[in-house]
Amino acid sequence: MTLTRAWATLIALSILSTAVAALGLEGRWLALIVLPLAWAKAQIILNRYLGLSQAPDIARGFAISLGLFMLVLIALAVIGTH
Amino acid sequence: MTDNAQTTTEPPFWENLPGDLMMWVMIVSELLIFGAGLAVFLFLRLMDPAGFAEAQTYLHRTGAGIGTVVLVTSGWLAAVAAHSTDRIWRCRALLAGATLLGAVFMGIKGQEWADLFAQGISFETHVFFTFSFMLTGFHAAHVIAGMLLLAFVAIRPNPRSVEVGAAFWHMVDLVWILVFPVVYLL
Numbered sequence: 142m143t144l145t146r147a148w149a150t151l152i153a154l155s156i157l158s159t160a161v162a163a164l165g166l167e168g169r170w171l172a173l174i175v176l177p178l179a180w181a182k183a184q185i186i187l188n189r190y191l192g193l194s195q196a197p198d199i200a201r202g203f204a205i206s207l208g209l210f211m212l213v214l215i216a217l218a219v220i221g222t223h
Numbered sequence: 224m225t226d227n228a229q230t231t232t233e234p235p236f237w238e239n240l241p242g243d244l245m246m247w248v249m250i251v252s253e254l255l256i257f258g259a260g261l262a263v264f265l266f267l268r269l270m271d272p273a274g275f276a277e278a279q280t281y282l283h284r285t286g287a288g289i290g291t292v293v294l295v296t297s298g299w300l301a302a303v304a305a306h307s308t309d310r311i312w313r314c315r316a317l318l319a320g321a322t323l324l325g326a327v328f329m330g331i332k333g334q335e336w337a338d339l340f341a342q343g344i345s346f347e348t349h350v351f352f353t354f355s356f357m358l359t360g361f362h363a364a365h366v367i368a369g370m371l372l373l374a375f376v377a378i379r380p381n382p383r384s385v386e387v388g389a390a391f392w393h394m395v396d397l398v399w400i401l402v403f404p405v406v407y408l409l
Contacts, residue, residue, distance in 0.1 A: 221265060
């Protein structure tokens with residue numbers, strides 16, 4: 142993925158997150174959409190902008206840690222919705 | 224005695240890290256701090272979901288969305304700058320663009336805070352605001368530090384300094400990518 146394609150993907154995912162919320166989606170469904178989108182964006186920044194794609198073993202460690210953290214956030218967000 | 228076995232020592236894993244090791248130590252430290260803050264924020268939300276939902280309506284959600292696009296674009300300029308150090312004026316222009324967009328992000332953030340303060344909202348209004356001001360304020364401090372770093376690096380850019388400056392800026396970007404949905408959208 143080129144830097145420009147990474148940027149375009151980040152922009153598209155950011156607009157999608159804001160649009161989903163602006164269109165009125167709420168509660169657990171909103172959490173189940175916007176947090177995985179944030180997760181995907183974070184992976185792009187780590188791998189492409191910060192260059193972790195050049196170090197696959199370290200990238201895997203970051204991906205697992207970030208994945209576990211995002212699962213905690215998603216769980217808290219889903220439980221906390223009414 | 225024949226000794227055909229060659230002594231091979233594997234390099235420590237951090238030697239495979241792209242960029243400066245100390246910058247990675249800082250990036251991981253910052254991610255842990257913000258990560259803890261976001262987890263506590265969502266945990267506190269469990270106690271008062273209605274209060275958090277109402278408090279969130281005072282924030283500028285669209286402005287924060289625009290700010291996200293601005294910051295992501297700024298990160299892209301910094302990333303391209305790190306690959307353009309052989310063309311010094313192009314590199315400077317890209318770093319200046321990244322810094323300028325950082326200032327635009329701060330302008331959007333400042334407008335939101337001014338509006339909140341004008342409505343009498345402060346740290347003490349609700350625990351939502353305590354944490355949202357803390358998370359976004361701490362992030363804003365990093366944006367300002369990143370802008371200063373990028374501007375400083377642009378004076379005399381070289382591959383290492385631009386890489387370090389861009390890495391810091393990407394960390395600022397990464398933190399916002401996580402703060403934005405948790406504080407503004409959920």
